[in-house]
Amino acid sequence: MNGAVALPLDLPELSLTASGDALVRRSVLPSGIRILSERVPGARSATIGFWVAVGSRDELGAVSAADVRDGAGAHGLAAAALPSRFGSTHFLEHLLFKGTPGRTALDIAVAFDEVGGEHNALTGKEYTCYYAKVQDRDLPMAVSVLADMFTSSVLDAAEFENERGVILEELAMADDDPNDVVGERLFEAVLGDHPLGRPIGGTNDTIRAVTRDAVWQHYLANYRPNDLVVTVAGAVDHDELVALVIAAVDGAGWELTKPARPVERRLGSSAPVTRGSALSITNRPNEQAVVMLGYPGLVATDDRRTTLSVLNSVFGGGMSSRLFQEIREKRGLAYSVYSYGAGYSDAGLFGMYAGCSPKNAAQVSELMLAEFDLLARDGISVGELARAKGQLSGSAALSLEDSDTRMSRLGRSEITTGEFADLDEGLRRLDAVTVDDVQQLAASLIAGSLSIAAVGALEASTFDRVVQS
Structure with a gap:
């Protein structure tokens, strides 16, 4: 292939x-x-x-x-x-x-x-x-x-x-x-x-x-x-x-002799999205607060989706990622911290997550945003790029040991992307990603409207500095 x-x-x-x-x-x-x-x-x-x-x-x-x-x-x-x-x-x-x-x-x-x-x-x-x-x-x-x-x-x-x-x-x-x-x-x-x-x-x-x-x-x-x-x-x-x-x-009595064209796939282009809110607080007396920051992301068919995988790996996709190292390893402010991307036919979301003490919610939010801003301004290193490619290629190969993953890949290929890409093609696309690609994508994402959602013993004023930044 x-x-x-x-x-x-x-x-x-x-x-x-x-x-x-x-x-x-x-x-x-x-x-x-x-x-x-x-x-x-x-x-x-x-x-x-x-x-x-x-x-x-x-x-x-x-x-x-x-x-x-x-x-x-x-x-x-x-x-x-x-x-x-x-x-x-x-x-x-x-x-x-x-x-x-x-x-x-x-x-x-x-x-x-x-x-x-x-x-x-x-x-x-x-x-x-x-x-x-x-x-x-x-x-x-x-x-x-x-x-x-x-x-x-x-x-x-x-x-x-x-x-x-x-x-x-x-x-x-x-x-x-x-x-x-x-x-x-x-x-x-x-x-x-x-x-x-x-x-x-x-x-x-x-x-x-x-x-x-x-x-x-x-x-x-x-x-x-x-x-x-x-x-x-x-x-x-x-x-x-x-x-x-x-x-x-x-x-079951389904009519199979009457010709019918399969339902058309959804259009893979971005639809206008108006931010729902800059800040959404669900106040609960929990021991820990959970905080998420998000921006509009990529649609599922965007050619930059492999670049997004690399960006996510470097930024918040593993124990060597920037978020994990800065917030958990260096400062001990959170147990769980990560980033992710979700893409659909005409809209997407890029988000980052941390669970922390309510008194640290503002600081953790500022750190996540600062790390993303740094990535968007200065990009990633050649070493980070190589490490991300190794992580993603290895996890892709290992996931295909499971027939569940292969079955789901067929379904998403047919319904969402309209193309089948095997492991070799995925690795070829991954290999083509450059440090400049990652920096440009990060700059594009951070230019969107920021939204914050949080659950815990928090007040809206907790995030004043983050919302205003």
């Missing part, structure tokens, strides 16, 4: 040999279903994911008939008057495990437990994935069960109300975790009214308010053949996989 390989939506078949002699194949069925596999030599297990490119950002608020045109709604659903669907994506992730006409919730759980498999789901801001990891011999079962869940969930009314309580408990658990709270507050502060600023799981109010009909409409609008992406990595034969998927969804 030489360079990244594009994944056109109108290309029926694609096959390539990736690094490590892994065989990657992709089929686009006439119905619009996309199936991707990566066969890994020597693997005895496989991880499978059923994906839909719909996440929390795609949920509709309350829509009146006057507000809806033909083609409105996620992926073009024509709608009449609709209640709010906020929280529907997370709700639906739970409900698909609650039974189909042919399987109860217990049947679904037993199917994986009795073979020692793992199964779960995740809701993101721009996609949802239902996945399982099993031995190679149990892959047909996994395809059958996940396809049944995906195509034929009944969304039973009694189960719906039961699960409402479960989700509220999940939100309560997250609300008790200051790390979860500060992360949500930072997204709201940086991205403002942009849909990506909303919490993935919904809120207590939206989960209490959403109706079964709203979730059902969300399901019908977005769980269709041309929305479905199936990815498998590990011990997998592609032709057998395609046959298994076709048989499973055909048995």
